[in-house]
Amino acid sequence: MALDLSLQAGELTARLVDIESVSGAEEPLADAITTALEPLPHLAVHRDGNAVVARTDLGRSARVVLAGHIDTVPVAGNLPSRVSGGLLYGCGSTDMKAVVAVQLLLAAQVAAPVMDVTYVFYDCEEVESERNGLLRLSRSSPGLLAGDFAVLLEPTDGVVEGGCQGTLRAQVRATGERAHSARSWMGRNAIHEAGGILAVLNGYQPRQPTVDGLAYHEGLNAVGITGGVAGNVIPDECVVTVNYRFAPDCSAEQAAKHVREVFGDWEVTVTDVIGGARPGLQHQAAASFVQAMGGTPRAKLGWTDVARFDALGIPAVNYGPGNPLLAHSRDEHVALAAVAACEARMRAWLAG
Amino acid sequence: MALDLSLQAGELTARLVDIESVSGAEEPLADAITTALEPLPHLAVHRDGNAVVARTDLGRSARVVLAGHIDTVPVAGNLPSRVSGGLLYGCGSTDMKAVVAVQLLLAAQVAAPVMDVTYVFYDCEEVESERNGLLRLSRSSPGLLAGDFAVLLEPTDGVVEGGCQGTLRAQVRATGERAHSARSWMGRNAIHEAGGILAVLNGYQPRQPTVDGLAYHEGLNAVGITGGVAGNVIPDECVVTVNYRFAPDCSAEQAAKHVREVFGDWEVTVTDVIGGARPGLQHQAAASFVQAMGGTPRAKLGWTDVARFDALGIPAVNYGPGNPLLAHSRDEHVALAAVAACEARMRAWLAG
Numbered sequence: 001m002a003l004d005l006s007l008q009a010g011e012l013t014a015r016l017v018d019i020e021s022v023s024g025a026e027e028p029l030a031d032a033i034t035t036a037l038e039p040l041p042h043l044a045v046h047r048d049g050n051a052v053v054a055r056t057d058l059g060r061s062a063r064v065v066l067a068g069h070i071d072t073v074p075v076a077g078n079l080p081s082r083v084s085g086g087l088l089y090g091c092g093s094t095d096m097k098a099v100v101a102v103q104l105l106l107a108a109q110v111a112a113p114v115m116d117v118t119y120v121f122y123d124c125e126e127v128e129s130e131r132n133g134l135l136r137l138s139r140s141s142p143g144l145l146a147g148d149f150a151v152l153l154e155p156t157d158g159v160v161e162g163g164c165q166g167t168l169r170a171q172v173r174a175t176g177e178r179a180h181s182a183r184s185w186m187g188r189n190a191i192h193e194a195g196g197i198l199a200v201l202n203g204y205q206p207r208q209p210t211v212d213g214l215a216y217h218e219g220l221n222a223v224g225i226t227g228g229v230a231g232n233v234i235p236d237e238c239v240v241t242v243n244y245r246f247a248p249d250c251s252a253e254q255a256a257k258h259v260r261e262v263f264g265d266w267e268v269t270v271t272d273v274i275g276g277a278r279p280g281l282q283h284q285a286a287a288s289f290v291q292a293m294g295g296t297p298r299a300k301l302g303w304t305d306v307a308r309f310d311a312l313g314i315p316a317v318n319y320g321p322g323n324p325l326l327a328h329s330r331d332e333h334v335a336l337a338a339v340a341a342c343e344a345r346m347r348a349w350l351a352g
Numbered sequence: 353m354a355l356d357l358s359l360q361a362g363e364l365t366a367r368l369v370d371i372e373s374v375s376g377a378e379e380p381l382a383d384a385i386t387t388a389l390e391p392l393p394h395l396a397v398h399r400d401g402n403a404v405v406a407r408t409d410l411g412r413s414a415r416v417v418l419a420g421h422i423d424t425v426p427v428a429g430n431l432p433s434r435v436s437g438g439l440l441y442g443c444g445s446t447d448m449k450a451v452v453a454v455q456l457l458l459a460a461q462v463a464a465p466v467m468d469v470t471y472v473f474y475d476c477e478e479v480e481s482e483r484n485g486l487l488r489l490s491r492s493s494p495g496l497l498a499g500d501f502a503v504l505l506e507p508t509d510g511v512v513e514g515g516c517q518g519t520l521r522a523q524v525r526a527t528g529e530r531a532h533s534a535r536s537w538m539g540r541n542a543i544h545e546a547g548g549i550l551a552v553l554n555g556y557q558p559r560q561p562t563v564d565g566l567a568y569h570e571g572l573n574a575v576g577i578t579g580g581v582a583g584n585v586i587p588d589e590c591v592v593t594v595n596y597r598f599a600p601d602c603s604a605e606q607a608a609k610h611v612r613e614v615f616g617d618w619e620v621t622v623t624d625v626i627g628g629a630r631p632g633l634q635h636q637a638a639a640s641f642v643q644a645m646g647g648t649p650r651a652k653l654g655w656t657d658v659a660r661f662d663a664l665g666i667p668a669v670n671y672g673p674g675n676p677l678l679a680h681s682r683d684e685h686v687a688l689a690a691v692a693a694c695e696a697r698m699r700a701w702l703a704g
Contacts, residue, residue, distance in 0.1 A: 165534060169583055181595045182517060182654035184571035191574035191592070192554050198547030219536035222543035223583050228576030231521055231595060235575065240543070243533045243583060302534035 003036040005108040009343040010088060010336035012101040017081040017090040023071040023127040026050040030070065033121050036104065042111040043119075046144055050123035051133040053144050054107050056116050062285045063116040065150035065314065066346075067134060067305070068100045069125030076330040087333045094322030094334040099153040102343045106350060114352030115285055118147055125305065134308045142312055149285040150309040155322035158338060160290050161300035162214045162279025162317045164307055168244040168255045169223070172197050173267040179234040187234035191227045194238040197266060198222065201242070204262065209247045212279045212315070214299035216247035220262070241271075245301065248276035248310070277306040280315015292349035293319060355388040357460040361695040362440060362688035364453040369433040369442040375423040375479045378402040382422065385473050388456065394463040395471075398496055402475035403485040405496050406459050408468050414637045415468040417502035417666065418698075419486060419657070420452045421477030428682040439685045446674030446686040451505040454695045458702060466704030467637055470499055477657065486660045494664055501637040502661040507674035510690060512642050513652035514566045514631025514669045516659055520596040520607045521575070524549050525619040531586040539586035543579045546590040549618060550574065553594070556614065561599045564631045564667070566651035568599035572614070593623075597653065600628035600662070629658040632667015644701035645671060 003015060021029040030050040037054045038045045046053040050070070072092035081090030088098075100121060107119045122133030129135060137145055174194040179187025206218040220242060227238030242263075246255045252275040260268045280286050281297065290297050297317065300306070306316035321338040355367060373381040382402040389406045390397045398405040402422070424444035433442030440450070452473065459471045474485030481487060489497055526546040531539025558570040572594060579590030594615075598607045604627040612620050632638050633649060642649050649669065652658070658668035673690035 167534070167584075180654060181571065181573055181575055182519070182597050183569075184573045184597070185569070189553075189573055191577050192550060194577070195547055195550030195554050198544055198550060201541075202544050202547050217535075217537070219533065221533055221536045221541055221586055222579070223533055223585060223587065224580030225543050225546070225577055225590060226580075227574070228578075228593065231575050231593070232519075233575060234573055238577060241580065241583070245534050245536070302532060 003032050003104065005036055005104055009101050009105055009339045012104065013093065013098045013334070013339055014081045014083070014088055016097040016101055017093050018079065020075060020079060021071050021092070022074050023124045026071050026123045030121070030123065033104065037107055040108060043107060048137055048141060049133065051137055052121040053137070054119045056113060058112065058116055060114065060116040063118060063147040064285050065118040065120060065145060065147040065309065066103055066153060067120035067122065067150060068096055068103055068153040069123065069133070070100055070121050071123050071126050073126050073328045078330055078332060086336055088336055089333040091332060093332050094155050095327035095332065096154060096320060098322055098334045098339045099320045099342065102339065102346060103153065105343060106347060110347060110350045113350040115350070117350060118145065120145065134305050138308050138312055145312055147314050149280060149283050150306065150314050150316035151289065152304060152306045152316055152318050153320045154304060154318050155320040155324045155327060156318050157323055158321050158342065159295050160293050160297035160317050160319050162212065162281055162297050163248045163277040163315070164300040164302065164304045165216060165218070165248065166246045166250065166252060166255055166274055166276035167303045168246065168259060168273035169271050170242050170259050171269045171271060172240045172242055172263045174238045176234065176236045178229065178236045181232045181234055184234050190235050190238040194225070194227065194240055197240045197263065200262060207247060209249055211247055211249045212281050214279050214281065214297065216299045217301060218247055219245045246276065248278045251275055274303060275307060275310065276303065277310030278315050279317055283315060286315065286317065289349055292345050294345070355384050355456065357388055357456055361453050361457055361691045364456065365445065365450045365686070365691055366433045366435070366440055368449040368453055369445050370431065372427060372431060373423050373444070374426050375476045378423050378475045382473070382475065385456065389459060392460060395459060400489055400493065401485065403489055404473040405489070406471045408465060410464065410468055412466065412468040415470060415499040416637050417470040417472060417497060417499040417661065418455055418505060419472035419474065419502060420448055420455055420505040421475065421485070422452055422473050423475050423478050425478050425680045430682055430684060438688050440688055441685040443684060445684050446507050447679035447684065448506060448672060450674055450686045450691045451672045451694065454691065454698060455505065457695060458699060462699060462702045465702040467702070469702060470497065472497065486657050490660050490664055497664055499666055501632060501635050502658065502666050502668035503641065504656060504658045504668055504670050505672045506656060506670050507672040507676045507679060508670050509675055510673050510694065511647050512645050512649035512669050512671050514564065514633055514649050515600045515629040515667070516652040516654065516656045517568060517570070517600065518598045518602065518604060518607055518626055518628035519655045520598065520611060520625035521623050522594050522611050523621045523623060524592045524594055524615045526590045528586065528588045530581065530588045533584045533586055536586050542587050542590040546577070546579065546592055549592045549615065552614060559599060561601055563599055563601045564633045566631050566633065566649060568651045569653060570599055571597045598628065600630045603627055626655065627659060627662065628655065629662030630667050631669055635667060638667065638669065641701055644697050
């Protein structure tokens with residue numbers, strides 16, 4: 001199970017794919033990573049459960065954090081890995097062992113980066129938030145994750161996606177009074193009342209603010225609605241579940257306040273809310289990263305683990321080779337050329 | 353199990369209550385009724401499953417049909433019957449063995465009524481429509497049910513309730529296009545679209561027509577709504593289940609057409625519809641019935657088995673002693689005085 005860190009990035013990716021690491025069962029892979037990095041004199045390696053953190057400590061003026069998860073969704077008959085037509089197939093190939101391979105090669109081979117680097121390999125990204133290894137580290141060892149700028153290495157098709165939007169879910173409740181539907185005027189129909197909630201949603205104008213130079217796009221939508229007692233009863237309750245996606249210039253608290261105001265005529269229960277992350281592209285480390293990766297960065301609209309860094313006060317972007325649409329698919333694969341290009345660009349960025 | 357038809361109506365009600373006859377298990381009671389009526393020379397008795405039909409055939413110019421069901425909802429620890437403070441308690445006492453007792457006494461004792469009379473004792477009223485004994489008779493032996501006017505002897509607190517409204521249920525479907533809720537503008541939200549359906553419902557002006565002298569009151573209501581795929585998905589479908597209660601001057605076909613027109617912008621699937629029944633109060637037999645029972649008749653707004661008669665072209669009303677709100681309750685009971693009063697009035701009506 002020893003990892004050979006002199007392989008090409010694509011070859012190493014294949015080795016990593018072949019070490020099965022479904023969420024919760026990452027120990028063999030975490031062991032292999034620890035064993036491969038611990039002997040290297042320029043790295044301090046820390047182990048926390050199935051997460052591994054390796055840091056340079058060269059006294060550079062800036063520190064960047066490169067974070068990738070080592071777990072995968074359940075295997076779907078797509079192991080062991082195989083190569084065909086320049087593509088590497090297998091569970092976790094694009095999401096995200098290709099970039100874990102890049103992390104490992106850079107950690108091993110770039111002994112004197114221009115910035116100090118913290119390489120984070122974490123567990124349980126593909127399952128419920130409470131098991132997430134990056135969340136656990138951010139709570140138990142925030143100092144280990146400290147830095148000026150972070151890159152979450154999720155597949156983005158090789159485009160830098162800055163920060164992320166926050167997300168809030170709330171139940172907006174319309175109430176009424178039950179009655180037999182043959183004498184509907186004896187009651188008050190909560191589903192009819194919910195028409196007012198839908199009218200608010202239909203009239204809502206989402207913000208499209210620019211934050212740290214990137215254009216975000218908010219949204220407030222019903223994602224669920226339920227009401228009704230029986231086919232002959234005027235219902236006394238109708239609940240609309242709304243999802244508010246908010247730009248990173250708005251905090252979780254502000255988002256909750258906004259939704260309560262928008263639906264001021266009804267009872268609002270916020271069921272979950274988590275803030276987004278600013279992209280921090282004005283930072284020098286971020287600017288050099290964007291330049292090294294090429295292309296025009298765009299705002300990340302969906303929520304990602306970059307928000308874990310934001311919670312620690314660290315701006316962050318998302319970046320990785322591979323098509324995110326292939327993630328979690330039986331047909332998951334990554335182009336070997338894209339992995340090599342990613343490694344070359346990141347190596348150039350760190351080597352300066 | 354022999355029924356003594358010389359008892360007082362209240363006493364006979366107690367005997368009937370004590371012959372358990374939950375829907376589907378009415379045979380012992382149907383046997384007892386058959387056995388009690390068959391020997392009477394002025395009646396022709398027909399048996400159909402657990403239904404019994406007994407008819408005079410005196411060549412009168414009019415024939416009235418008196419129909420009552422002999423089944424009950426499941427016993428709820430409320431058997432055997434008991435009398436307390438002038439009230440007879442027990443499963444089926446008010447719904448509707450009290451009036452079955454009245455039917456039996458009239459059938460036995462009014463040998464020469466001023467109108468020919470058809471006494472219908474039927475099974476399975478308390479369960480799904482397809483098992484309903486009156487529906488079965490109306491299909492297999494419509495001639496047995498023929499008449500100029502019918503009374504369905506369900507409890508109405510002693511008030512004549514004419515005819516009944518029809519009822520229609522339909523699914524009105526709003527569609528859209530799925531998208532990730534972080535990029536909601538890539539899709540089309542079907543729940544938001546359903547706001548248009550609710551706006552139609554909120555603006556709907558129900559008719560309140562007068563039919564055969566009685567004031568009906570229609571209603572069009574949402575009785576259910578459902579939509580949503582997941583907490584992060586813009587939903588592509590939202591279905592509103594509506595219930596249209598329509599006056600008996602509107603046929604089932606007209607009702608379906610109306611609902612399709614009202615929701616012309618959406619896909620409408622009528623899932624069930626059944627017409628109502630005209631009260632027919634202009635008929636002489638009906639007028640004499642109303643006069644004999646006293647009080648001011650009112651329109652029946654909920655759907656009842658009187659519609660089975662309407663389907664045979666027979667106008668019908670609902671009438672019975674007892675509080676309908678006590679039906680199906682563990683505490684079900686009927687006032688013995690109300691049963692006696694009902695019997696006296698109906699006897700006077702038939703005896704002329």
